[in-house]
Amino acid sequence: MPRTVAPARRHSARSRRLRLTAAFAVLVAVAGYLTVQYVTGGTSSDQCTVESADGSAGDGRTYRMSSEQAANAATISAVGTTRGMPERAVTIALATALQESGLRNIEHGDRDSLGLFQQRPSQGWGTEKQILDPVYSAGQFYEHLAEVPGYSRLPLTVAAQRVQRSGFPQAYAKHEPDAALLAAALTGRTPASLNCEPPRSTAGTGGMTKVRAALVRSFGKDVLPATDGAGAETPAAGAAAGALSVPVDTPLRSGKGGTAQRGWELAHWAVAQSEALGIDEVAYAGKTWESGSGWRTERKESGTTSIRIQLAR
Structure with missing residues (x-):
């Protein structure tokens, strides 16, 4: 004759299984969270x-x-x-x-x-x-x-x-x-407050086409001057070989910061992207950042209508 299990005992066993399943799910979630925090909180080169x-x-x-x-x-x-x-x-x-x-x-x-x-x-x-x-x-x-x-x-x-x-x-x-x-x-509110020291071995790995593409991806197509039908820079966009002049007086900047804040936003973006894009020098408003030496003040005050991005020579 089959053994009869009391309803109360069946309910207790089912509740215990549910509690164990829920506890296991919580442990898995916590383990996943801690794994992410461990991996992302590890040491870095702090460049x-x-x-x-x-x-x-x-x-x-x-x-x-x-x-x-x-x-x-x-x-x-x-x-x-x-x-x-x-x-x-x-x-x-x-x-x-x-x-x-x-x-x-x-x-x-x-x-x-x-x-x-x-x-x-x-x-x-x-x-x-x-x-x-x-x-x-x-x-x-x-x-x-x-x-x-x-x-x-x-x-x-x-x-x-x-x-x-x-x-x-x-x-x-x-x-x-x-x-x-x-x-x-x-956002450019604090000028020359970001400094990066990318390893020299990675300098020059970008190319100006890659720099322009990254600027447009981050800031939109209006961040750069118009190009001709072949996609080449107009003379105003490139000051020299391996250099790019980016205007700061664009309609993209909102808020009260104005042109100067927009300029420092673009300058800091370029410094932050220096290793990934092979940027060697960034100049704006009388200050120049150079890979390996950081920011310096120039003797002659430069303009504030554009920033200059220079790839490694």
């Missing part, structure tokens, strides 16, 4: 440094990062300002990327999370290829942030969480000071 406006006096804030992180941060900032987003939005985006990926464009994460913001294809953020494109993923973040009512007045953790739906929303808060420092530099 780039951002200082606050009073950093030279020794009492300012400093943030160090790799060339890869600087390039990704500059892309996030450029996409935001090109969309007309304020500096606060850039700060929120940078803090989110610092927490989610350590500003690295990683190809793994919790479940199917990918990229700078750990966006998930299964949740409608785009295809894997799209999400692993920093310009696309930053654009998606800003698109969702813009839909959050009053996001600029919300605490950073609240604004970021409305976009991300993270299981660890309070984790964004610890990145706010660094993100604000980065945003001030990358």
Whole structure:
């Protein structure tokens, strides 16, 4: 005769299995999250440094990062300002990327999370290829942030969480000071505050075509002067072989910063991208950045209508 199991015992066993399954799922999620944090929080070469406006006096804030992180941060900032987003939005985006990926464009994460913001294809953020494109993923973040009512007045953790739906929303808060420092530099509000020292062995690996393409990808097609039908630069766009002059008086700059802030935004973008694009020198407003030596003040004040980008000679 079959053994009869009491309903109460069957219910207890089923509840115990459900609790164990739920606990296992939580452990898997936490393990995935910790794996991402471990991988993205590892050591880096710290080739780039951002200082606050009073950093030279020794009492300012400093943030160090790799060339890869600087390039990704500059892309996030450029996409935001090109969309007309304020500096606060850039700060929120940078803090989110610092927490989610350590500003690295990683190809793994919790479940199917990918990229700078750990966006998930299964949740409608785009295809894997799209999400692993920093310009696309930053654009998606800003698109969702813009839909959050009053996001600029919300605490950073609240604004970021409305976009991300993270299981660890309070984790964004610890990145706010660094993100604000980065945003001030990358939006151009603090002149000559970003310095990178890319290894000389990688200089010259870009090519001006690659530099122009990266500028247009980050800032839009109007960032550069018109080209002829063959795609060649007009004389005003190239000052010399291996050099590019980028105008700063464009309609892309929104807000109160004006032309000077736009110029420093472009200059800092070029410095941040120096290793990836083989940029050797950036000059704007009487200051010149050179790979291996950083920023210096020129004896003769240069103009503020354009920045000059020079590849390695």
